[in-house]
Amino acid sequence: GGWGVGGVGGIVMFDTTDGEKWLRTALEGASVQSVSAMSHQGFIKNKAMTREAMAKLLCEACEIVDGHYLKRVREMNMLMLNLEQTSDESIEMLEKENEKLKSDLIQYQKDVVDLQRELLAAKDQQLSDLKASVVASVEDTVKAEFKSYSSVVQQPCETKIQNQTTLKS
Secondary structure, X not given: OOOOOOOOOOOOOOOHHHHHHHHHXXXXXXXXXXXXXXXXXXXXXXXXXXXXXXXXXXXXXXXXXXXXXXXXXXXXXHHHHHHHHHHHHHHHHHHHHHHHHHHHHHHHHHHHHHHHHHHHHHHHHHHXXXXXXXXXXXXXXXXXXXXXXXXXXXXXHHHHHHHHHHHHO
16 A cells, blocks of 8 residues: 555556545545545644644645546557557558559550550451451452352353344244
């Protein structure tokens, strides 16, 4: 029990039992049962509450408040520092991710352009193949028709004349 000194850098810190013990002592010194009933007159009327006891009680109160206050300030500062670091780290991480996404987007756009070039080249090749096929098909058809016409033209004319004579009769 009692007042404890500890902490970092010589800062006085008290736990809640220290505060509770001090509060009981202060309530006894003011001859009351609760803080709401406490007044400076209670301390003055108590003959056991000497000037030295009052000064000690006041110093202890200051140490408790100061210890709790500094502890809370230190905790808040650490939270703020962590929050700033987290925010800075998060922003830095998001910026890096954003740059990566931009880089990926540029690469994907290049890939799309390359694929479009390949598609155009394939379409050009298909068109050339189709053109060559049509030309070959037309040539084959013209040759076949020409052979057929040639064979008709090469037949002897006499057959034609006989057919005409038969037709007149």
